[in-house]
Amino acid sequence: xxxxxxxxxxxxxxSMLIYDTRYRAVTFQIMALIAFLTLIGWLISxxxxxxxxxxxxxxxxxxxxxxxxxxxxxxxxxxNQDSHLRAAFVGLLNxxxxxxxxxxxxxxxxxxxGVLRLSGNWLVARVMTVYVEMFRNVPVLMWIVLxxxxxxxxLPAPRDFxxxxxxxxxSVFDSVAVTNxxxxxxxxxxxRSLGDLxxxxxxxxxxxxxxxxxxxxxxxxxSGRIRARADAQQEATGVRPxxxxxxxxxVLVPVIAVLIALGFHLGYPELKGxxxxxxxxxxxxxxxxWLALSLYTAAFIAEIVRAGILAISKGQTEAAGALxxxxxxxxxxxxxxxxxxxxxxxxxxxYLNLTKNSSLAIAVGYMDLTGTLMGITLNQTGRELETVLxxxxxxxxxxxxxxxxMNWYNSRVKLVER
Amino acid sequence: MKKSVFFGAMTxxxxxAGAAAAGTLDDVKARGKLNxxxxxxxxxxxxPDANGEWAGFDVSVCRAVAAAVLGDASAxxxxxxxxxxxxxxxxxxxxxxxARNTTWTFSRDVDLKFTFxxxxxxxxxxFMVPKELGVSSAxxxxxxxxxxxxxxxxxxxxxxxxxxxxxxxxxxxIETNAEAQQQYLAxxxxxxxxxxxxxxxxxxxxxxxxxxxVLPEIVSKEPLGPLVRHGDDEWGDVxxxxxxxxxxxxELGVSSAxxxxxxxxxxxxxxxxxxxxTEGNLGEMLGLSADWAKNxxxxxxxxxxxxxxxxxxxxxIGLARGLNAQWTDxxxxxTPPFR
Numbered sequence: 001x002x003x004x005x006x007x008x009x010x011x012x013x014x015s016m017l018i019y020d021t022r023y024r025a026v027t028f029q030i031m032a033l034i035a036f037l038t039l040i041g042w043l044i045s046x047x048x049x050x051x052x053x054x055x056x057x058x059x060x061x062x063x064x065x066x067x068x069x070x071x072x073x074x075x076x077x078x079x080n081q082d083s084h085l086r087a088a089f090v091g092l093l094n095x096x097x098x099x100x101x102x103x104x105x106x107x108x109x110x111x112x113x114g115v116l117r118l119s120g121n122w123l124v125a126r127v128m129t130v131y132v133e134m135f136r137n138v139p140v141l142m143w144i145v146l147x148x149x150x151x152x153x154x155l156p157a158p159r160d161f162x163x164x165x166x167x168x169x170x171s172v173f174d175s176v177a178v179t180n181x182x183x184x185x186x187x188x189x190x191x192r193s194l195g196d197l198x199x200x201x202x203x204x205x206x207x208x209x210x211x212x213x214x215x216x217x218x219x220x221x222x223s224g225r226i227r228a229r230a231d232a233q234q235e236a237t238g239v240r241p242x243x244x245x246x247x248x249x250x251v252l253v254p255v256i257a258v259l260i261a262l263g264f265h266l267g268y269p270e271l272k273g274x275x276x277x278x279x280x281x282x283x284x285x286x287x288x289x290w291l292a293l294s295l296y297t298a299a300f301i302a303e304i305v306r307a308g309i310l311a312i313s314k315g316q317t318e319a320a321g322a323l324x325x326x327x328x329x330x331x332x333x334x335x336x337x338x339x340x341x342x343x344x345x346x347x348x349x350x351y352l353n354l355t356k357n358s359s360l361a362i363a364v365g366y367m368d369l370t371g372t373l374m375g376i377t378l379n380q381t382g383r384e385l386e387t388v389l390x391x392x393x394x395x396x397x398x399x400x401x402x403x404x405x406m407n408w409y410n411s412r413v414k415l416v417e418r
Numbered sequence: 419m420k421k422s423v424f425f426g427a428m429t430x431x432x433x434x435a436g437a438a439a440a441g442t443l444d445d446v447k448a449r450g451k452l453n454x455x456x457x458x459x460x461x462x463x464x465x466p467d468a469n470g471e472w473a474g475f476d477v478s479v480c481r482a483v484a485a486a487v488l489g490d491a492s493a494x495x496x497x498x499x500x501x502x503x504x505x506x507x508x509x510x511x512x513x514x515x516x517a518r519n520t521t522w523t524f525s526r527d528v529d530l531k532f533t534f535x536x537x538x539x540x541x542x543x544x545f546m547v548p549k550e551l552g553v554s555s556a557x558x559x560x561x562x563x564x565x566x567x568x569x570x571x572x573x574x575x576x577x578x579x580x581x582x583x584x585x586x587x588x589x590x591x592i593e594t595n596a597e598a599q600q601q602y603l604a605x606x607x608x609x610x611x612x613x614x615x616x617x618x619x620x621x622x623x624x625x626x627x628x629x630x631x632v633l634p635e636i637v638s639k640e641p642l643g644p645l646v647r648h649g650d651d652e653w654g655d656v657x658x659x660x661x662x663x664x665x666x667x668x669e670l671g672v673s674s675a676x677x678x679x680x681x682x683x684x685x686x687x688x689x690x691x692x693x694x695x696t697e698g699n700l701g702e703m704l705g706l707s708a709d710w711a712k713n714x715x716x717x718x719x720x721x722x723x724x725x726x727x728x729x730x731x732x733x734x735i736g737l738a739r740g741l742n743a744q745w746t747d748x749x750x751x752x753t754p755p756f757r
Contacts (some may be wrong), residue, residue, distance in 0.1 A: 011721075050510075054509050055531045055648065055649075056509070056530075068574045068577055068578075069574055069577055070576075070577050070580075071575075071589075072588055072589050080577040140458060152604045152606045157605025157606065158605075159551075159605060160605075180605060180606045181563060181590075181606050181607075185718075245712055251688050273560065274551075274559075274561050274562040275561055275562075275563040275588065277561075284606070285590075314731065362568070362591075362593060363593065364566070365591040365592050371568070371591065375568060375569060376569060376573060376591075378502065379501060379502060379568075379569040380574065381525075382525075382526070382529065382687070384505075384506050389445070
């Protein structure tokens with residue numbers, strides 16, 4: 001016997017969208033979404049309308065016109081008759097170069113400083129504290145400008161190297177010239193070069209470099225195999241065979257063989273005319289930017305590393321000590337591997353910061369993406385909206401790529417929970 | 419629903435844009451102030467003086483327009499612009515005119531949709547090198563390191579010059595004149611290149627100006643002048659003839675010292691009478707008062723006075739009139755007749 005009748009079929013009324021708690025949240029969210037989209041739509045249409053009124057319809061055609069200006073640091077072929085697009089590409093490569101160099105250096109310095117800040121040695125720990133506080137608390141632009149000013153004012157000009165009573169001379173067996181325009185170092189040259197491989201007409205890849213890298217990777221792989229065998233043998237017998245000379249040979253012998261086969265020699269810089277010629281020229285704009293960005297970001301990384309280490313309980317250190325490990329090995333084998341899972345996520349955002357801060361390069365005249373596409377190209381073509389939008393998109397792309405890479409690394413090193 | 423809101427927004431935007439496109443002359447009169455774009459600071463051309471008042475050669479053009487339109491040379495709101503922001507500021511209507519030693523070029527005039535109303539300084543790009551280098555011509559600069567201000571036409575001229583002469587160079591792009599000076603003096607670059615007037619102004623500030631030479635080659639024409647937006651011809655006329663009035667006044671011998679006497683009653687030179695509004699109705703044609711040109715000359719001075727006071731030979735900048743002399747003195751200043 002049914003004691004309960006069916007509940008009355010509920011009819012949906014429009015007012016329920018507001019008064020019924022089941023729908024209210026959704027209603028408000030949809031309203032907010034509409035308001036947001038309207039705002040975006042208004043901004044876009046307003047911009048388009050105003051530009052049309054000025055007779056400046058957005059167009060990216062200028063990218064294919066000749067740029068007309070020169071860029072000093074070119075990682076790929078470029079002359080002033082190439083297109084604005086090509087100039088932007090040259091700038092992009094310069095951005096990537098300084099970002100890469102900066103991230104590597106900042107990580108090395110940051111880890112060392114972070115560990116040393118926890119040192120038992122009072123003096124070392126205090127010096128590192130001063131370093132961190134100094135660099136963290138002054139805007140990075142100041143450091144970039146200061147580094148550049150020091151390089152320009154304190155180093156000798158190329159003309160000081162000239163003549164019989166020269167006041168400056170080259171260092172490291174006359175192979176390195178340190179001037180206030182930059183540092184000239186010997187460059188690797190190959191007398192039996194394999195030539196270049198053009199990639200899609202955009203740039204050339206040196207086959208010498210490819211050969212060198214392939215052989216090096218092969219050597220490292222072989223060395224890894226030897227180590228794996230030694231590990232297996234140690235597991236089985238308890239005795240670890242001595243393999244260091246095998247592993248060293250596996251890496252070095254093929255590499256040296258390839259270098260000899262290609263006719264490797266060094267090209268030294270020489271003073272000719274107004275400047276040094278030959279060798280690899282690292283402009284002081286690159287050095288200043290690299291140095292300042294690395295030291296600045298390293299201060300943040302040091303703090304992240306310190307926090308990561310402090311997050312590991314002291315019991316770990318004591319336990320490792322009780323097992324007889326020396327302090328250096330406790331740090332590298334026990335503490336740091338565990339600290340990495342705390343360190344990596346904030347490290348990613350510091351890499352991103354460094355990359356974005358590299359857009360301050362124009363302060364020292366380093367021709368990065370901001371200097372070419374959003375600097376000279378913007379000025380010469382008057383296409384502010386297009387160049388800035390394009391520049392933002394590219395920076396966004398770089399940042400997303402870096403964080404994708406680092407997230408992948410993070411998922412590999414993070415603690416596996418059971 | 420979303421769509422209709424979107425169209426509604428578009429309509430509002432269209433109306434707002436339409437309202438902004440009214441005549442600039444009326445806007446300025448209604449506002450009672452002229453918004454004039456100038457440099458962020460270049461001694462002699464536009465820089466705040468010790469009292470915080472803007473002064474300089476370009477600033478005088480702004481003041482002249484304000485005097486003509488509003489009768490008050492001080493009714494100017496100076497908007498400092500950089501090489502990068504100047505065109506955006508003008509195109510967007512943030513400023514009414516731009517007087518910022520800007521080179522009149524084809525693409526700026528045609529492609530960027532601006533109207534250059536005249537030339538207030540004829541300049542050209544030159545090179546400065548230390549004397550000890552022993553260079554006597556820019557063609558001997560093969561392989562030299564050249565300091566250059568980025569974002570200016572000089573960058574393109576430099577590339578063209580070296581390409582035409584088939585010699586190489588290493589450009590060092592620099593943001594401001596002050597930084598360029600520092601790098602040049604420290605020997606981080608062999609050569610400094612910019613407009614010849616800028617080189618003269620820069621060299622004047624050196625400890626030992628005689629240790630540096632400006633090479634004879636002038637590699638480009640740099641006609642610098644005030645500009646306005648395309649499409650508002652009435653406003654363009656006002657700015658153009660304000661500048662012309664200053665030039666004509668010098669040619670006709672009208673200066674801030676004698677303008678009061680000359681404008682008191684019609685004299686015997688009909689062109690002066692038309693200029694000063696004692697004869698004819700030129701002011702009315704422009705939509706201004708009859709004494710518009712008198713106000714300019716009385717409060718700002720004629721072209722020659724402005725030149726001498728700001729960048730002439732008696733100032734630290736020490737520029738000779740050169741190309742900027744009246745056509746009667748062998749220069750290029752030649753204003754169309756006031757009739």
